Amino acid sequence: MIDIKQLTKVYGTQKAVDNISFKVEKGEILGFLGPNGAGKTTTMKIITCFMPPTSGEVTVGGFPVLENSIDIRRMIGYLPELNPLYGDMNLVDFLKYVADLRGIEKSKQNNRIQNMIDICGLGDVLHKNINELSKGYRQRVGLAQAMVHDPDILILDEPTIGLDPNQVVDIRNLIKRLGREKTVILSTHILSEVQATCDRAIIINKGLIVADSSLAELQRDLEGKASINVEIKTSDNSIADHLTSIEGVEEVRELYLDDSINRNFNIVSTAGSDPRELIFNKAVENGWIIIGMAREIRSLEDVFHQLTKE
Amino acid sequence: MQNILTIFKHELRSYFDSPIAYVVIIVFLLFTGWFFTTNFFLVGQADMRVVFQIIPLAFLFFTPAITMRLISEERKTGTMELLVTMPISDSSIIIGKYLASVVLLTAMVIPTLVYAITIASLGDMDFGSTIGGYLGLVLMGSAFLAIGTLGSSLTENQVIAFIISWLIMFAFYMMDKILYYLPTSLVSFVEYMAIEYHFNNISRGVIDSRDLLYYLSMIALSLFLAARMMAARRLR
Numbered sequence: 001m002i003d004i005k006q007l008t009k010v011y012g013t014q015k016a017v018d019n020i021s022f023k024v025e026k027g028e029i030l031g032f033l034g035p036n037g038a039g040k041t042t043t044m045k046i047i048t049c050f051m052p053p054t055s056g057e058v059t060v061g062g063f064p065v066l067e068n069s070i071d072i073r074r075m076i077g078y079l080p081e082l083n084p085l086y087g088d089m090n091l092v093d094f095l096k097y098v099a100d101l102r103g104i105e106k107s108k109q110n111n112r113i114q115n116m117i118d119i120c121g122l123g124d125v126l127h128k129n130i131n132e133l134s135k136g137y138r139q140r141v142g143l144a145q146a147m148v149h150d151p152d153i154l155i156l157d158e159p160t161i162g163l164d165p166n167q168v169v170d171i172r173n174l175i176k177r178l179g180r181e182k183t184v185i186l187s188t189h190i191l192s193e194v195q196a197t198c199d200r201a202i203i204i205n206k207g208l209i210v211a212d213s214s215l216a217e218l219q220r221d222l223e224g225k226a227s228i229n230v231e232i233k234t235s236d237n238s239i240a241d242h243l244t245s246i247e248g249v250e251e252v253r254e255l256y257l258d259d260s261i262n263r264n265f266n267i268v269s270t271a272g273s274d275p276r277e278l279i280f281n282k283a284v285e286n287g288w289i290i291i292g293m294a295r296e297i298r299s300l301e302d303v304f305h306q307l308t309k310e
Numbered sequence: 311m312q313n314i315l316t317i318f319k320h321e322l323r324s325y326f327d328s329p330i331a332y333v334v335i336i337v338f339l340l341f342t343g344w345f346f347t348t349n350f351f352l353v354g355q356a357d358m359r360v361v362f363q364i365i366p367l368a369f370l371f372f373t374p375a376i377t378m379r380l381i382s383e384e385r386k387t388g389t390m391e392l393l394v395t396m397p398i399s400d401s402s403i404i405i406g407k408y409l410a411s412v413v414l415l416t417a418m419v420i421p422t423l424v425y426a427i428t429i430a431s432l433g434d435m436d437f438g439s440t441i442g443g444y445l446g447l448v449l450m451g452s453a454f455l456a457i458g459t460l461g462s463s464l465t466e467n468q469v470i471a472f473i474i475s476w477l478i479m480f481a482f483y484m485m486d487k488i489l490y491y492l493p494t495s496l497v498s499f500v501e502y503m504a505i506e507y508h509f510n511n512i513s514r515g516v517i518d519s520r521d522l523l524y525y526l527s528m529i530a531l532s533l534f535l536a537a538r539m540m541a542a543r544r545l546r
Contacts (some may be wrong), residue, residue, distance in 0.1 A: 074397040084388030088328065100316040101396040103535045145392070 001026045001153060001183040002047060007056035009042050009207075016042040018207035019056070021187060026152075029179035029284075031198035031215075032187040035308050039207040041081050044155050047185070048078045052253040060153065074103075077151035079159055081187075083142040086132035091122060091141060094130060095148060102149040116144040121167065135162035143171065154178065156186040160193060172197045191304055206307040228267040228276060228295045234288040235261050246274030246282055262291055313398040317406025322378070325414050330379075346425050357436060361425055362443045362513050366506050369454050370483055374475035376414055377458025378468045380407045381540065385466040394540075401537045403467045408459045408533055412496050415451045419444070438515035446512030453505060454479055456532035463536040470478040479505070 002024040009017040017039040024030050032040045046058055049069040058065045060072045073090045086094055095116060099109045117123055120140040125133055130141060139162045146154060159175070160168045175184055175197050190193060194201050195215065200239050203211040232239065243252045255264040268274050276293060283290050326333040331382055345364040353360070381404075384390040386477075428433050431466060461475030462468075486504030489497050505528075508521035 045391075050395050070397050070399065073395055078392075078394070078395050080388070080391045080395075082388050082391075084390075084392055086324075086389055087387070088324065097316070097320050098396075099390075101313065101393075101398060103312070103397065286418055 001028075001061060002185070003057075003059045004043075004047075005057040007043070007046065007058055008054050009039075009046060010054045015207050017046075017053075017115070020204070020207070020209050022202060022209065022212060024183055024185060026183050027179065027181060028200060029175065029184040029186070029198045031201040032185055032204065033189075033191075033194060033201055033304060034187075034204040038204045038308070040204060041157055043204075044078075044081075044157050044185065044187060048076055048155050048173035049073050074151045075151055076155055077146035079142045079146040079154075079156045081157040083138060085138060085141055085145070088129060090125060090127055090129050091133075094141070095144060098145050099148055104149055111149055112150070116148050119142040119147070123172070136164055136167060136277070139163055140167070152182055154182060154184045154186075156184065158188055158221060159186055160188070160190070168193075184276065203304060203307050210307040226269050226274070226295050228269060228279070228293060229255075229264065230267065230293045231262055231264050231291040232264050233291055234282065234286070234287045234289060236286060239263060239286075239288065240265070242282060242286060243267060243279065246275050246278045248275035248278065282285045313402040314406040314409070317398070317403055318409045321410035322413055325410060330376075331414055331417070333470065334376060334414070334469055335421070336374060338368060339421055341368055342422055342425075347466045348423075355433075358426055358429065358440050358443055361422060362447070362509075363417075364495045365422070365447055366450060366483070366509060369451050370417070370479055371475070373415065373451060373454035374458045374461065374479065375412075376411050377462050377475060378423050378471040379462065380411065380459055381462040381536070382466045382468050382471045386468075400540050401533075404459065404463070404533055404537045404540065408456060408491055408536075411455045411459065412448075414453050415455060416448060419451065439513060442515040442517060443513035445517070446509040446521075449512065449522070450505060450509040451533075453525045453528040456529040456536075457482075459537070460532040460536040463539040 004023070005020050005021050007017055007021070008015065008019050020039075020043070032043070034040050037183070042051070046053050046065065047060060049065050049072055052066055061075050063071050065072060086097070089097065092113065096109060099113060104112055109297075113128055117126065117164045120143050122137070122140055122144060123200070125137055130138065133141065139159070143156075143159060146156065154175075156175070160171050163171060172193065175186065178184060179197075181197070186197070198215055199232060200214045202209055236242075238255060240252055243249060243265060250270045251268040251269075252265045255266055267275070273297070279293070280290065282288075316398060340362055342361060346361050381390075383394060394400070426435070426440050426444075447476075457478050458475040461478065462471040464474055465471050480502065482505040484504075485500050486507040489499075489501060494501055495515045502520075502524070508524045511518060
C-alpha cells in the first residue's frame with residue numbers, strides 16, 4: 001500500500017530523513033517510534049504529499065507522490081502533529097467543511113459526520129467553537145477530521161496525545177478495529193501504545209531506521225529475557241568463564257572494575273529461564289561471596305533506549 | 311469547480327462571521343462619504359467624478375487589508391497543512407479565496423450607489439459614465455485584490471503581507487502620475503502599465519478591450535504567481 005524506497009529529505013544542510021526504505025501492507029498497523037527530531041513527522045509529511053522528498057521514491061496505493069498527489073490525498077486521512085484546526089468554526093461546521101473538501105456527497109455527509117461524532121465521543125461539545133475546546137477534545141476533532149471520508153490509509157501523528165486514559169483506550173481500540181481493513185501508520189513516543197495497537201514497529205533515530213520488525217518478533221525477543229545484575233566478592237579471575245558456562249545464561253558482561261575485589265556483572269538470561277539459583281550454587285561451589293543480585297525484565301523501553309542512544 | 315466553491319463559501323463566511331467585513335465596509339463608506347459630501351454642494355455638478363477620484367486611493371489602503379490574511383493566516387495557524395493535504399489543487403484554493411475577497415469588495419462598493427442615486431435625483435447624470443465607472447471600480451479593485459492575494463502568499467506575517475501588497479499596488483498606482491519625469495520613449499508603456507489609467511478610460515463610459523485585457527491579465531498573472539508561491543513554499 002505504501003512503498004518507500006531510499007527516501008531522503010534534507011532541510012538546508014540538515015538531513016531529516018536519511019535513505020530509509022520500508023513497505024506497509026494493507027491491513028497493517030505500523031508504529032513509528034523514535035525520539036524527538038528523529039524524522040517521523042517528516043516521513044509522514046512526505047507520505048501525505050505535504051512536502052516532496054529530496055530524493056527517493058515514495059508510492060502510495062501504486063501512485064508516486066510527485067505525480068499523482070491528488071489521487072493519493074484522496075486515499076489518506078491525516079492527523080498532523082500540531083493538529084491545526086479552524087478555531088473560529090463550530091465543530092459541526094468544521095466537519096462539514098472537511099467533508100465538502102473531501103468531496104463527500106451531501107446526502108451522505110450527515111450520516112458520516114454523525115458517525116464520527118459517535119466514534120470520537122464529541123456529542124457533548126457539538127455546538128461549541130473549536131477554540132473553546134480542551135486539548136483532548138481538539139485531538140478528537142482532529143481524529144474525526146482524519147476519518148470522516150472513511151480513508152483506506154490513516155496517517156496519525158501522535159494520535160493519543162492529550163487524551164485522558166479512558167479515551168486513549170477507546171482510540172487505541174478504534175485504531176485496532178480500523179487496522180483490520182485499512183492501513184494505519186501512527187507515530188508515538190509512548191511505547192506501550194505500540195505494544196497495545198501495532199502489528200509492526202519501526203524505530204527511527206536521526207533519520208535512520210534502526211529497527212524494523214513485527215511486534216510479535218519484538219515481543220518474542222523480549223519475552224522472559226531478563227537481565228541480572230550480580231556483585232560478587234572474589235579474587236578468582238576465571239569468574240566470567242564460570243558464569244558463562246551456567247545453563248540459561250546468554251551473555252555475561254563485566255560492568256566496571258574498581259579497586260575493590262567486588263566484581264559487577266550484567267548477565268542476560270535466555271528466554272524463559274531464571275538462572276539465579278544456579279548462579280548461587282556456582283558461587284557456593286567456588287567459594288565466591290555474592291554481595292547482591294537483582295533481576296529485571298527487559299522491556300521495549302530498554303530496546304528503544306539501546307537503539308536510539310548516542 | 312466544486313472545490314473552488316467550497317473554499318469560496320468558507321472564506322466568505324469567515325469574512326462575514328468576524329468583524330473584518332463590517333469594519334472594512336463601514337470605514338470605507340465613512341471615508342468616501344466624507345469626500346462626497348464636503349464638496350458636493352459647492353461644485354454643483356451632477357456627476358460622480360469626486361467619488362471616482364477618491365475610491366482608487368481608498369482601494370490602495372483597503373484592498374491589502376482585505377487580502378492580507380487570506381493565505382498568511384492559514385500558514386501561521388498551521389491549517390494550511392490540513393488544507394493542502396486535502397484532494398484539491400493549489401489553484402482552487404487561491405481562486406476560491408480570491409473570489410471571496412472580490413465579493414467583499416463588491417459589497418463594500420455597492421452602498422456608494424446611494425451617491426449615484428442622490429445625484430440622479432438632483433440633476434441630469436451621465437448614466438454611461440456612471441455605469442462604466444462602477445464596472446471600472448470592480449475591475450480595478452479585483453486587480454488590486456489579486457496583487458494582495460499574491461502578497462499574502464509570500465509570508466506568514468499579515469503585517470508584512472499588507473506592506474508588500476501595498477508597495478506593489480502603490481507602484482502601479484503611481485505610474486501614470488509620474489509621466490512628466492520619464493523619457494518620452496517610455497511614457498506610453500508606463501502609462502499602459504498604470505492601474506488607474508485604465509479605470510479612467512472605462513469610467514469615461516468607453517469600454518475598450520485593451521483596458522479589460524489589462525485588468526484580466528493582471529488578475530491572472532497575480533493569481534498564477536500566488537499559486538506558484540504557495541507550492542514553492544511547501545517544497546521547503
